[in-house]
Amino acid sequence: MRLAELRLENFRVFSSLDITLSPGINLFTGGNGAGKTSILEAVHLLSHARSFRSANRDVLLQEGQSHLSVFGQLLTGADVQHRLGLLRTGARWQSRIDGTQPQSLTELLRLCAVVCFEPGSHALISGPAAERRSFLDWGLFHVEQDFTLQWRRHQRALKQRNALLRQSPRESELGPWDIELAGAAVVLADYRARYLDALRPYLVGLASTFLSELGAVQLSFDPGWNADMSLLERLQQNYARDIARGFTSAGAHRADWSLRFDLASKREHLSRGQEKLCALACLLAQAQHLAHTKGDWPIICLDDLASELDAEHQALVVKSLGLDAQILITGTETPVALAPLIVDGAVRRFHVERGSVTAL
Structure with a gap:
């Protein structure tokens, strides 16, 4: 599965964001605090209805605003398209699938599978x-x-x-x-x-x-x-x-x-x-199993890859995934392992400034 489009409103540093994503590797680079991780956080919400950064949902809402929304156009391996939306006004999430409200949030979460490796993922092993x-x-x-x-x-x-x-x-x-x-x-x-x-x-x-x-x-x-x-x-x-x-x-x-x-x-x-590395192995194993069981890869998010892994392990990760999954990667700089793929045109790159994203 893959997200063809991601739209955010009043989410963290983004008053409004609308980006088109590649079905393969998407790389988001920019300075610290620019909002790179927030993009992965929004994608993660469509699969988990919670942030991987904080249990406090109020911090997702841009200061001074009354509501936030996350929208994704999801394409499955069978080329079935769904429009997924999460709206938060007050204390609860409201979900939308193809413009209608499902009976429960569970229905939306079942459609979108996102596996995310981020700096706190080591808690899977040590927590x-x-x-x-x-x-x-x-x-x-x-x-x-x-x-x-x-x-x-x-x-x-x-x-x-x-x-x-x-x-x-x-x-x-x-x-x-x-x-x-x-x-x-x-x-x-x-x-x-x-x-x-x-x-x-x-x-x-x-x-x-x-x-x-x-x-x-x-x-x-x-x-x-x-x-x-x-x-x-x-x-x-x-x-x-x-x-x-x-x-x-x-x-x-x-x-x-x-x-x-x-x-x-x-x-x-x-x-x-x-x-x-143990946590990463667990998460990628889960992604591989889901791909083989359901016939469709989950979306893979890798937050701050270059600072979390050395060049050798970056290359091993890219090799283990191949180009079958949609991958969203963030970093202050381009991970070494992606350089050859960028030359080949296999990576869609984005530059993130605070509150805006520009396709390169």
Whole structure:
């Protein structure tokens, strides 16, 4: 899939922006604070409905304005065209697909898949388990039709059980929610484990390429409870502990997964640069899997590539993607690995000044 056009209004530094994008590589260069990352952030919003830079959505709105909008003309691999729009006035997003408002924001997010590597991506490796769960769940959202239903089922049961726990209920009162929570959690755990297995060949290949000095790669999955008993039994066993803590201590909401190397058995053994390369391998593996599963590459965003990766790894990234995916790259200067492609005319270049973008 690719964005043929991107339009912004009152978004960050852009009062108004309308650019036509290449189906291949698009390079945005300019000074610090010019708005390069904001362009990728806007594209990311059409796929995630959240920023990768800040949890505070108010910072997206240009100061002094009452609303913002992000519009994209999306073309899929089957040459199906959709006009996608996000409008924010007040506290909530309003979505539009082909000029009409869908029943839920989920419908828009399912159409547009964007994988983004940015300076904070190392949190996928070094950050809390929630980052790694979100990574799996975003991939499942796009390849497993029933995932969203089961995820919402689990969230409802977890919310109800936690609310009851804060009221010091009798164990029998928790019984129905234990059954519902365990049922949804087992399904989610199966989805997540199978998805990680499907990612394995892509991830192992990329991690071995980017970090060959660390030896063989291994992946492991933790569903969120010990395998020595069923989750339902675990919930019942943890009754007193959960009452005391006021929350559910075992379940799919505690799931995690890890990536280890023969010469770096713990994530703490990795340098910050190696964490970034691991995260990049994960994100590109997810993109490759989605391309092979759905027959259509997601849009790839690479923020500040030249400062995040050395020339050797830049070249490896470009080689791993080829020219099948639409790629949006930012930087204060042209990444070394793109120089030959620019000569061949395979890169569309843009210069970004604060509040404006000029095609070169």
